[in-house]
Amino acid sequence: MSQARWKKTPFTRAGLALATALAASVSLTSAHAAGEVEVLHWWTSGGEARAANVLKDLMEAEGYGWQDFAVAGGGGETAMTVLKSRAMSGNPPSAAQIKGPEIQEWGELGLLGTLDDVAEAEGWDQLLPATVADIMRYDGQYVAVPVNVHRVNWLWANPDVLEQAGVEMPTTLDELFVAGEAIREAGFIPLAHGGQAWQDATVFETVLLATGGVEFFQRALVDLDPEALGSEQMVEALETFKRLRGLMDDDMSGRDWNIATSMVINGDAAMQLMGDWAKGEFTAAELTAGEDYLCAAAPGTVDAFTFNIDSLAMFRVEGEAHEAQQALARLVLEPTFQEAFNLAKGSIPARPDLDMSEFDVCARQSLADFQRTADEGGLVPSMAHGMAVRADVQGAIFDVVTNYFNARDMEAEQAAQRMVNAAQAAL
Numbered sequence: 001m002s003q004a005r006w007k008k009t010p011f012t013r014a015g016l017a018l019a020t021a022l023a024a025s026v027s028l029t030s031a032h033a034a035g036e037v038e039v040l041h042w043w044t045s046g047g048e049a050r051a052a053n054v055l056k057d058l059m060e061a062e063g064y065g066w067q068d069f070a071v072a073g074g075g076g077e078t079a080m081t082v083l084k085s086r087a088m089s090g091n092p093p094s095a096a097q098i099k100g101p102e103i104q105e106w107g108e109l110g111l112l113g114t115l116d117d118v119a120e121a122e123g124w125d126q127l128l129p130a131t132v133a134d135i136m137r138y139d140g141q142y143v144a145v146p147v148n149v150h151r152v153n154w155l156w157a158n159p160d161v162l163e164q165a166g167v168e169m170p171t172t173l174d175e176l177f178v179a180g181e182a183i184r185e186a187g188f189i190p191l192a193h194g195g196q197a198w199q200d201a202t203v204f205e206t207v208l209l210a211t212g213g214v215e216f217f218q219r220a221l222v223d224l225d226p227e228a229l230g231s232e233q234m235v236e237a238l239e240t241f242k243r244l245r246g247l248m249d250d251d252m253s254g255r256d257w258n259i260a261t262s263m264v265i266n267g268d269a270a271m272q273l274m275g276d277w278a279k280g281e282f283t284a285a286e287l288t289a290g291e292d293y294l295c296a297a298a299p300g301t302v303d304a305f306t307f308n309i310d311s312l313a314m315f316r317v318e319g320e321a322h323e324a325q326q327a328l329a330r331l332v333l334e335p336t337f338q339e340a341f342n343l344a345k346g347s348i349p350a351r352p353d354l355d356m357s358e359f360d361v362c363a364r365q366s367l368a369d370f371q372r373t374a375d376e377g378g379l380v381p382s383m384a385h386g387m388a389v390r391a392d393v394q395g396a397i398f399d400v401v402t403n404y405f406n407a408r409d410m411e412a413e414q415a416a417q418r419m420v421n422a423a424q425a426a427l
């Protein structure tokens with residue numbers, strides 16, 4: 001656009017001087033005295049965007065600029081591809097939504113900058129649980145800041161639809177299948193789902209947790225133990241997962257997760273197995289937890305908590321951009337942001353010392369369950385959400401899960417063997 005204008009405008013010395021003066025004044029005002037941040041994220045659904053805006057508003061209130069670099073696509077696969085190409089061209093944004101072991105991968109590339117000064121000034125070591133703080137450090141230094149803790153193993157439901165079908169919220173997988181039949185007979189879709197690899201993997205890991213338990217989840221999806229990956233328990237998890245297809249509708253292919261949530265909100269579907277970012281959609285629709293919609297631990301997983309911690313990792317930048325980036329990191333762990341963001345996002349604060357009185361029953365249950373499972377040993381990192389294994393292994397497991405889920409003629413034994421091969425090849 002600017003090139004087109006250059007061609008049309010006569011290139012005079014006076015014109016050039018004017019343009020230079022204008023450009024100087026524009027850059028002075030738009031860069032603010034304090035610089036700006038460019039933030040890559042994939043918070044683009046209704047609830048997610050409301051949450052992301054909290055941070056934008058807080059930064060702007062402190063006089064910093066905010067360049068939004070939102071890349072749509074649940075689970076963040078597209079965002080990560082875009083981030084890689086920006087980084088490869090030597091121009092990464094100052095902050096990006098990067099999680100779990102992937103933070104280590106970016107650290108190894110030497111691209112992340114330290115947040116240790118902010119962390120020390122704000123006492124992050126004292127504020128954050130060790131499980132959370134460890135993920136944020138590369139080579140002993142903070143390089144990322146946690147925004148929240150999401151729980152993945154949730155079941156969401158529309159109470160009116162359950163009532164019309166004459167069923168209660170299922171607490172075991174057997175109950176889920178029985179309830180599903182009644183819901184179908186009453187004329188509703190039992191389970192809203194979107195056929196995308198990351199959503200398939202989200203449901204799969206929850207089913208595996210229910211059928212195999214916490215220790216098996218840890219061995220198979222975190223430690224990548226080939227014996228566990230190829231075991232009878234894996235076959236059972238895969239078969240049960242595929243049975244769930246019977247509770248889904250024929251149009252699920254490619255559907256976004258928030259569209260699936262809206263099917264529960266509208267009463268077309270009864271339930272959804274999804275992390276608590278789904279709660280952000282119910283909240284955005286001004287619905288009340290425990291009344292207009294129900295939440296419960298996914299059937300068979302009441303004693304487990306699959307965690308998914310969103311964080312913003314910081315790329316090395318200089319000058320005013322660095323100053324703005326450090327301010328961003330500070331704001332993220334301040335109570336104002338933690339409360340407002342997480343109320344909109346559906347997650348719980350990353351720091352456990354905050355007053356939870358504004359939070360709903362689902363969030364309060366999430367916090368209680370997080371603490372209980374941390375003490376009793378039921379806390380596991382989500383494979384589907386990049387908390388358990390590196391991106392290449394995760395991608396290989398996604399392929400097996402999704403291919404098996406959609407194949408007409410693949411046996412569960414075959415899929416389990418592919419899982420063993422995928423993990424070995426990627427290691």
Ligand code: BGC
Binds near residue numbers: 076308309
């Ligand atoms: C992220 C959430 C996000 C969800 C859906 C997850 O991997 O952690 O913040 O809301 O994907 O896009």
